[in-house]
Amino acid sequence: MLLRDASFVVVDVETTGLSAERDRITELAMVRFEAGKITDRFSTLLNPERFIPSEITRMTGITNAMVYGKPRFEDALPEIKQFFSQREAPIFTGHNVKFDYGFVSESFHRAGDRLVIGATAETEQILCTCRLGRGLLPKLKSKSLSNVQAYFGIKNTRQHRAAGDAEATAKVLAHFLAMAEEMEIETLEDLIRLQFARPNYGRRKTKRELSLREKVRAFPERPGVYVMTGSAGEVLYVGKAKNLHDRVTNYFATSNTQGTKLTQL
Numbered sequence: 202m203l204l205r206d207a208s209f210v211v212v213d214v215e216t217t218g219l220s221a222e223r224d225r226i227t228e229l230a231m232v233r234f235e236a237g238k239i240t241d242r243f244s245t246l247l248n249p250e251r252f253i254p255s256e257i258t259r260m261t262g263i264t265n266a267m268v269y270g271k272p273r274f275e276d277a278l279p280e281i282k283q284f285f286s287q288r289e290a291p292i293f294t295g296h297n298v299k300f301d302y303g304f305v306s307e308s309f310h311r312a313g314d315r316l317v318i319g320a321t322a323e324t325e326q327i328l329c330t331c332r333l334g335r336g337l338l339p340k341l342k343s344k345s346l347s348n349v350q351a352y353f354g355i356k357n358t359r360q361h362r363a364a365g366d367a368e369a370t371a372k373v374l375a376h377f378l379a380m381a382e383e384m385e386i387e388t389l390e391d392l393i394r395l396q397f398a399r400p401n402y403g404r405r406k407t408k409r410e411l412s413l414r415e416k417v418r419a420f421p422e423r424p425g426v427y428v429m430t431g432s433a434g435e436v437l438y439v440g441k442a443k444n445l446h447d448r449v450t451n452y453f454a455t456s457n458t459q460g461t462k463l464t465q466l
Contacts, residue, residue: 225249230363332396
């Protein structure tokens with residue numbers, strides 16, 4: 202599937218704790234992202250039918266009184282399923298997506314249903330913007346949502362609330378898709394593979410590569426164009442970037458992109 206044809210559902214949940222089996226969702230937000238923009242939103246508080254610990258309330262601001270009388274997950278399930286089924290095979294997306302996916306899929310299971318998302322030949326269509334950050338923003342020390350937001354200048358006035366964090370994650374995704382396009386990553390499969398890329402720290406660098414890396418360090422952190430040439434001086438590729446330094450650094454930072462134009466280059 203080409204990235205431009207993919208539909209993403211960005212999900213964020215607030216919960217009573219860390220265990221998808223023992224704890225429950227107190228707030229769920231979903232943002233649909235397709236064709237380069239946000240096209241739909243859904244957000245609701247949920248009655249977890251159990252006490253919200255005080256430390257969770259201090260972090261999220263969600264109190265027991267706020268969820269009293271709100272729908273249970275089972276009650277909201279028809280609306281949730283409809284949001285996922287607006288387009289076939291949506292990509293379940295989140296920052297630290299295993300947490301959100303674990304709670305949502307377990308909640309479906311408890312309700313006697315099953316969360317259906319698309320699948321490629323290699324993997325389920327689950328995308329983690331935190332993992333993508335490791336490959337696309339190698340210089341950023343922490344890939345937490347707050348740090349990545351700050352890097353892109355994204356404002357989130359409702360941090361640690363599902364709607365605010367889902368919206369911010371969708372905006373982060375937009376930036377990452379633009380960066381992937383600059384790297385000639387055109388398919389959903391290649392993007393999913395990129396999130397599992399590992400830095401090339403363990404590989405011994407050749408003298409030529411070390412020399413290239415030194416040159417890259419001097420690249421300006423400004424928009425521009427770069428040219429890749431072959432051993433005979435022939436032009437192999439002309440690329441554009443919003444940040445020359447970061448873009449070309451990525452060619453040395455990731456290794457698990459087999460099959461993409463990036464690897465061939």
